[in-house]
Amino acid sequence: MIKGSHFRNLAINRPPDTYGKLCLRNSVGQEMSRCKTSIRRGQPNPVYKETFIFQVALFQLSDVTLLISIYNRRSMKRKEMVGWISLGQSSSGEEEQSH
Numbered sequence: 001m002i003k004g005s006h007f008r009n010l011a012i013n014r015p016p017d018t019y020g021k022l023c024l025r026n027s028v029g030q031e032m033s034r035c036k037t038s039i040r041r042g043q044p045n046p047v048y049k050e051t052f053i054f055q056v057a058l059f060q061l062s063d064v065t066l067l068i069s070i071y072n073r074r075s076m077k078r079k080e081m082v083g084w085i086s087l088g089q090s091s092s093g094e095e096e097q098s099h
Contacts, residue, residue, distance in 0.1 A: 001037055003047045004070060007082060015044040016072040018082060024054045027063040027089060032056075039073055065090040 001020050008015065020037040033054050040046035056064055065088040071079045086092040 001048045001050050001052070001068065003045065003049070005045045007044050007046065007070070007072075015042045016082070017041045017074075018043070018046055018070055018072055020048060020050075021069045021071065022052055023067045023069070024056070025065045025067060025090070026060075029090075032064065062089065064088050 001022065004018065004020075007018055017039055019039045021034065022036070023034045024032045026032050035052040037048045037050050040048065054066070065086055067084060067086050069084040070082040072082050073079050084092070
């Protein structure tokens, strides 16, 4: 995960504290693996530059989905999803499918 852009916090007038969650799912939607980035505090265009490695057999590659979600950490244990994208079998669009 490299970076995000144009994140904003509508509740208060300052950039949000964000982090990313990556979840690898199999063809029936079961979670195979997950990872989380560190929190980027108060950045409207956060740079994560974090690498995650998922072990997937070559024959399974066309059957898995990588779901990337960005969350705003609001306060103690509270979070709200800012956005998401899905790559692979259950992709969120044609461009994501071809990627």
